[in-house]
Amino acid sequence: MFSILRPFLFNLDPETAHDLAIKSLKFNFIPSKIFEVEDEQMLNIQLLGKNFPNPIGLAAGFDKSAEIYNSLLKLGFGFVEAGTVTPLKQFGNSKPRIFRLEDDGALINRLGFNNDGMEVIKNRIMSHGKKGILGINVGPNKDTKDQKVDFCLGLKNFIDIADYITVNISSPNTEGLRDFHNQEKLKDLVLALNKIKKDNKTDIPLLLKISPDIEDHRISEIVNMAIKNNISAIILTNTTEGNRDKLISDTKKEKSGLLRRPLQKISKNII
DSSP: OHHHHHHHHHTSOHHHHHHHHHHHHHTOOSOGGGGOOTTGGGGOEEETTEEESOSOEEOTTSSTTSSSHHHHHHTTOSEEEEEEEOSSOBOOSOSOOEEEEGGGTEEEEOOOSOBOOHHHHHHHHHHHOOSSEEEEEEOOOTTOSOHHHHHHHHHHHHTTTOSEEEEEOOOTTSTTGGGGGSHHHHHHHHHHHHHHHHHTTOOOOEEEEEOTTSOHHHHHHHHHHHHHTTOOEEEEOOOBSOOOTTOOOGGGGSOSEEEEHHHHHHHHHHO
């Protein structure tokens, strides 16, 4: 189906194509039986104390405001992660802010956590319910006075309705966010989040999403801190600000997060 739609979608501005996909999925008209797979139960996995119908999920960044997560689950995803969600509604960076690098098999994204804000998104999820595993990715507003407080608000708001919470310290589009890769600053944040869990008598899984651009010595520091402080999983990774020297598209000069093929190369180096 994508091969048929691809020429049409690639004639559109990337963000327009994304918005069109969101609007189309809101109709939720495709019968779920179309996506059923014979013996699909063999794909079930137990993870984070929950039963996932299959291990293939959709990461945060597509359904930023939890508008179509049930439609996406209906398509066959084993889980969907909505967000990144910030305490207050945020329009993100000025447009254009998504760029295709077709010759390099890449994209540059500097959306900037555009979303409807916690209150609207929480009410939307409570109204629509969940038809599968739903994670919520939380982060701070661009102009917040205290990023740690914003993370804590994210956990408090979704603690009763999400299946897991992802703490997003990885985006290059929010100033100062990647400073949380510093061991002491990250530990301070995680301790604050764990206190909220303790006060609310919940063991909701906390996941940590990190940057691919961190120094090598930070990797073991973050892993050790995560193990010692009840972080259930680490998500690898957000977009990269590096790895552009060999790209051939002129668009590579646009600032901010690079993804797809160049990010793949970095991931292989890390592994």
